[in-house]
Amino acid sequence: xxxxxxxxxxxxxxxxxxxxxxxxxxxxxxxxxxxxxxxxxxxxxxxxxxxxxxxxxxxxxxxxxxxxxxxxxxxxxxxx
Amino acid sequence: xxxxxxxxxxxxxxxxxxxxxxxxxxxxxxxxxxxxxxxxxxxxxxxxxxxxxxxxxxxxxxxxxxxxxxxxxxxxxxxxxxxxxxxxxxxxxxxxxxxxxxxxxxxxxxxxxxxxxxxxxxxxxxxxxxxxxxxxxxxxxxxxxxxxxxxxxxxxxxxxxxxxxxxxxxxxxxxxxxxxxxxxxxxxxxxxxxxxxxxxxxxxxxxxxxxxxxxxxxxxxxxxxxxxxxxxxxxxxxxxxxxxxxxxxxxxxxxxxxxxxxxxxxxxxxxxxxxxxxxxxxxxxxxxxxxxxxxxxxxxxxxxxxxxxxxxxxxxxxxxxxxxxxxxxxxxxxxxxxxxxxxxxxxxxxxxxxxxxxxxxxxxxxxxxxxxxxxxxxxxxxxxxxxxxxxxxxxxxxxxxxxxxxxxxxxxxxxxxxxxxxxxxxxxxxxxxxxxxxxxxxxxxxxxxxxxxxxxxxxxxxxxxxxxxxxxxxx
Numbered sequence: 001x002x003x004x005x006x007x008x009x010x011x012x013x014x015x016x017x018x019x020x021x022x023x024x025x026x027x028x029x030x031x032x033x034x035x036x037x038x039x040x041x042x043x044x045x046x047x048x049x050x051x052x053x054x055x056x057x058x059x060x061x062x063x064x065x066x067x068x069x070x071x072x073x074x075x076x077x078x079x080x
Numbered sequence: 081x082x083x084x085x086x087x088x089x090x091x092x093x094x095x096x097x098x099x100x101x102x103x104x105x106x107x108x109x110x111x112x113x114x115x116x117x118x119x120x121x122x123x124x125x126x127x128x129x130x131x132x133x134x135x136x137x138x139x140x141x142x143x144x145x146x147x148x149x150x151x152x153x154x155x156x157x158x159x160x161x162x163x164x165x166x167x168x169x170x171x172x173x174x175x176x177x178x179x180x181x182x183x184x185x186x187x188x189x190x191x192x193x194x195x196x197x198x199x200x201x202x203x204x205x206x207x208x209x210x211x212x213x214x215x216x217x218x219x220x221x222x223x224x225x226x227x228x229x230x231x232x233x234x235x236x237x238x239x240x241x242x243x244x245x246x247x248x249x250x251x252x253x254x255x256x257x258x259x260x261x262x263x264x265x266x267x268x269x270x271x272x273x274x275x276x277x278x279x280x281x282x283x284x285x286x287x288x289x290x291x292x293x294x295x296x297x298x299x300x301x302x303x304x305x306x307x308x309x310x311x312x313x314x315x316x317x318x319x320x321x322x323x324x325x326x327x328x329x330x331x332x333x334x335x336x337x338x339x340x341x342x343x344x345x346x347x348x349x350x351x352x353x354x355x356x357x358x359x360x361x362x363x364x365x366x367x368x369x370x371x372x373x374x375x376x377x378x379x380x381x382x383x384x385x386x387x388x389x390x391x392x393x394x395x396x397x398x399x400x401x402x403x404x405x406x407x408x409x410x411x412x413x414x415x416x417x418x419x420x421x422x423x424x425x426x427x428x429x430x431x432x433x434x435x436x437x438x439x440x441x442x443x444x445x446x447x448x449x450x451x452x453x454x455x456x457x458x459x460x461x462x463x464x465x466x467x468x469x470x471x472x473x474x475x476x477x478x479x480x481x482x483x484x485x486x487x488x489x490x491x492x493x494x495x496x497x498x499x500x501x502x503x504x505x506x507x508x509x510x511x512x513x514x515x516x517x518x519x520x521x522x523x524x525x526x527x528x529x530x531x532x533x534x535x536x537x538x539x540x541x542x543x544x545x546x547x548x549x550x551x552x553x554x555x
Contacts, residue, residue: 019430019433019434020437036429038360039371039375039376040356040390040394040422040426040429043380043383043389043390043393044386044390047383047384059377060221062376063221063223063372064223
């Protein structure tokens with residue numbers, strides 16, 4: 001799947017989980033930049049990403065995610 | 081020796097001075113010896129335990145570093161965690177588990193008498209055990225490099241500013257700094273001393289002054305009416321904030337005087353507009369530890385249950401939090417109450433967010449005020465279980481608060497109110513006007529020095545200078 005398509009699907013997941021349709025994803029975006037992105041909603045977002053893209057994360061991989069760009073890269077690598 | 085003792089006022093300047101005189105490569109070992117001496121002033125015999133946990137942590141992390149096999153690494157980590165937890169279990173929970181099992185057996189007709197232990201709880205054991213576990217897990221998750229210098233591991237677990245009451249430090253923050261061991265810069269000394277000055281104010285003028293009233297009421301709750309108990313319940317969170325928050329600032333400031341930056345512990349918790357926000361501002365090093373090592377693995381494992389997986393993970397995490405705070409049913413209930421608050425909030429999160437954005441409530445001062453007050457009241461209520469010795473005591477206090485009216489036991493002095501007001505104004509300014517009305521950070525040297533002098537004068541004149549203990553030493 002192309003990176004643009006991943007970003008498009010991920011954007012709609014962010015809109016749904018964090019309840020804000022104005023979120024525009026950037027590679028350097030972190031939880032601090034998005035209202036309602038906390039440890040509770042984070043896992044809901046991860047579950048939704050697994051569902052929509054049909055992939056499975058490992059806990060170790062999640063611990064290494066620092067920003068949205070990392071998430072996009074890992075989804076990309078899992079889909080290849 | 082505690083931060084509020086006279087000995088510490090002599091000990092600390094000498095420690096900082098010698099730290100800067102000795103060669104940089106000896107500083108880790110120097111601070112390790114200083115930290116062990118500091119601990120020995122309180123409980124010399126338990127240094128053996130601290131050294132044993134250090135040895136286990138060092139040995140097991142080196143062993144993990146020597147293998148590339150992920151499964152083997154995980155097994156070593158699990159055994160390391162079990163070994164460092166053994167002393168904590170033995171000293172803190174053995175009697176509680178023993179009594180619970182004995183009571184259960186008695187209830188079904190078996191009479192047994194397993195011997196009790198009556199040794200003192202080693203000070204700081206809950207803190208250095210958690211730091212050790214965090215380091216073991218971080219090595220397994222490849223988040224930190226294995227530290228090969230046993231002196232650094234020893235100092236990480238025993239550093240005197242935080243060993244008694246936290247903050248609960250992380251290997252990832254400390255080890256890179258322990259490699260450098262910088263000479264104190266003038267800016268480090270001024271920043272550190274300012275934090276310590278404010279920490280002393282919070283502890284001696286706010287916490288200990290409120291403590292006189294809160295202790296008088298709760299230690300004799302049978303003879304007080306509901307009005308007084310409600311009032312003491314409302315004051316207790318401020319006392320704990322000033323006590324542990326003050327201690328944390330003393331720890332952070334003391335480390336900063338030697339150029340070391342340790343993690344923050346409080347961020348004006350009473351301006352939180354939700355319980356989850358309160359827990360991101362209150363005892364942050366502890367809650368972040370729980371989030372990383374308990375909540376995240378649990379919520380990950382239960383993620384297929386969606387929101388209910390989050391609710392289960394929250395309840396279990398705060399159950400652990402309660403058990404960490406004390407081997408008692410009251411502590412467990414305290415933890416479960418926090419879990420219930422946060423679970424309800426998680427379940428209502430979407431509705432709340434859409435209501436707030438629909439009416440633009442997050443920008444309205446009255447909405448923020450109402451949320452802060454509701455959060456404070458809920459938190460103060462939960463703290464009744466933290467303050468009372470038994471569940472039946474807590475139940476009596478709660479029933480009296482809602483049923484027994486009467487006149488207020490008025491013993492909070494003008495000094496107490498004055499100190500709370502100064503603390504509130506300082507936190508209010510930091511929260512809403514961080515770049516205005518600066519005093520400690522003013523660009524005018526006269527204003528800065530007058531502010532230091534006023535706070536120092538208040539500490540000496542209205543502080544409770546009896547060398548009292550910090551609440552969190554018992555954990």
